[in-house]
């Protein structure tokens with residue numbers, strides 16, 4: 065994105081400076097910026113490019129060449145300026161930097177120290193006789209703010225050093241992910257807004273006074289004033305650790321001395337690869353000339369030293385909107401919330417979903433639907449929502465509702481642990497699958513919807529719907545609460561179900577994206593289970609309403625379901641050839657038991673225009689409650705009836721609708737049909753029309 069930024073015009077330059085200044089002010093005060101770091105960096109790069117071409121137009125408040133972009137201040141003067149770092153964005157730029165350094169030194173640098181660029185806030189800790197006396201922020205680099213009050217909750221920054229010396233230890237304060245999570249839990253418990261991400265959390269926390277709660281952060285030392293000048297950087301880090309300060313030496317991304325640029329590049333890559341595993345955030349890798357003599361010779365500019373550079377890593381945080389929350393049940397019955405996001409590109413990948421871990425996590429983060437949120441994604445990790453930007457709420461945000469029953473099987477939820485789980489555990493999937501399969505619009509097996517399905521699954525008799533058809537009388541009689549009568553009734557119902565038409569058997573499989581009406585269309589199109597199973601994505605895409613993407617999903621599911629389908633066919637389930645209508649099968653996939661009636665010429669897949677019967681050529685919508693002879697039928701059964709009569713059933717009124725069956729409380733569909741001049745029949749009139757098919 066940095067490469068593709070077009071040069072700024074002079075009009076854009078002023079706006080760019082204003083935008084950067086505003087972002088930096090937010091970033092350094094409480095971290096509430098909505099720009100990703102890479103967006104900010106690209107903005108500053110564009111500003112720099114413009115200023116190089118137009119040096120006499122540089123605005124005085126431009127962020128370039130200033131520590132903290134000129135946005136931070138302070139009233140405690142620093143003993144020695146606290147500088148920033150120059151950035152490079154690729155291995156090539158890092159190599160160029162090393163070449164420049166070599167030119168400046170007049171010889172190759174005597175090795176480099178490569179260490180993580182900790183994503184926090186720079187501070188200076190002044191020790192007098194080994195005791196912490198003052199803690200100061202970086203500020204504008206020349207003076208910072210006194211935050212001594214906050215030192216007590218910063219881990220790794222000892223109150224007393226191991227030796228009684230005067231020294232100023234400098235380094236970064238950050239929140240580890242665990243500290244961040246804990247901080248937000250504490251804050252929301254106190255009715256305060258959560259921090260949007262760990263980086264944002266530091267500035268706010270360190271500067272705040274008199275909070276009724278305490279949140280811990282972590283210090284990493286990487287510099288000092290007052291230690292012998294001849295210490296190399298690696299020796300200095302060792303010394304800091306000796307004195308009792310925490311350094312990155314304690315982490316997997318520990319600083320390493322590298323003899324050559326090539327070695328340094330390698331360590332940069334290693335630390336970059338470690339990034340996702342580290343318990344804290346890094347936004348780059350710092351390469352420093354290690355030898356004190358090299359540092360002295362290279363010197364420093366007003367903003368940054370010339371002997372060190374930051375190889376920036378792609379930004380892993382971006383702001384987007386939380387559009388909704390889905391609750392998915394895993395194989396073991398874990399019920400996991402997943403955030404649906406307005407798509408956002410993070411490090412070249414479009415992110416549309418993010419994990420929300422568990423319900424407690426949602427509460428802890430005080431998330432709402434419609435919130436602008438910080439999303440984190442690094443490497444191959446599943447993207448996660450960090451927290452909302454509470455200041456940006458408009459009032460239109462909605463609370464996230466937690467499920468009260470298992471969204472898959474409808475049973476109770478065990479909320480005893482942080483991760484919610486269906487009380488059925490691993491059996492949830494089987495129970496849900498059976499309950500769906502035996503439903504009124506699928507196999508219609510009465511008496512198997514409720515606890516009976518649980519009983520069969522938990523007794524180990526049934527794991528999927530094919531098992532239903534091999535149940536024996538003895539097996540059923542051995543179950544609790546199963547008398548002779550109920551056993552025989554159940555077996556009879558199962559026997560009847562064996563003869564259910566293809567569309568219902570297919571629907572019972574519960575293939576994702578194929579509900580009742582789609583199942584009817586697929587069944588009508590292919591005519592047999594064997595033909596459906598043999599269909600490839602191209603053939604499926606011929607069916608009305610199935611796009612290429614959906615066709616692929618269905619094919620993938622059918623592959624998974626093949627063993628189950630085989631067992632059903634072996635049980636002669638789904639072999640009954642009673643396909644309601646039979647438009648032309650354009651795929652050549654019609655195998656045994658193809659369509660038997662009709663045989664019209666509907667092009668474009670599966671519509672019933674060519675069917676025969678009283679509704680031939682009709683596109684029918686049913687609305688309101690059915691009365692008379694239709695009163696007993698489910699909506700699916702009415703739709704099946706329509707298709708048996710040669711018509712095409714649809715759920716919504718459009719210009720293509722030719723007939724509306726409107727019962728009581730027909731509402732908006734009736735109004736729309738009237739507006740479009742569509743023929744409207746009462747349920748009774750309609751029943752007359754299709755009397756033959758009603759049987």
Ligand SMILES: NC(=O)c1ccc[n+]([C@@H]2O[C@H](COP(=O)([O-])OP(=O)(O)OC[C@H]3O[C@@H](n4cnc5c(N)ncnc54)[C@H](O)[C@@H]3O)[C@@H](O)[C@H]2O)c1
Pocket residue numbers: 087088091097098099100101102104105131132133147148149151179180181182183184185186202236286350374
């Ligand atoms: N998103 C935004 O709106 C926004 C706004 C302003 C700044 N920023 C970010 O901040 C950056 C510029 O900020 P900056 O000037 O504060 O600093 P920087 O992040 O570019 O680099 C310098 C800082 O790195 C830190 N650091 C971490 N580990 C270090 C180590 N091992 N050795 C030495 N220093 C180490 C120090 O605090 C040092 O001051 C930008 O590049 C941008 O990514 C973002």
Ligand SMILES: [Zn+2]
Pocket residue numbers: 393397470471472473474475486487488492493496
């Ligand atoms: Zn369940």
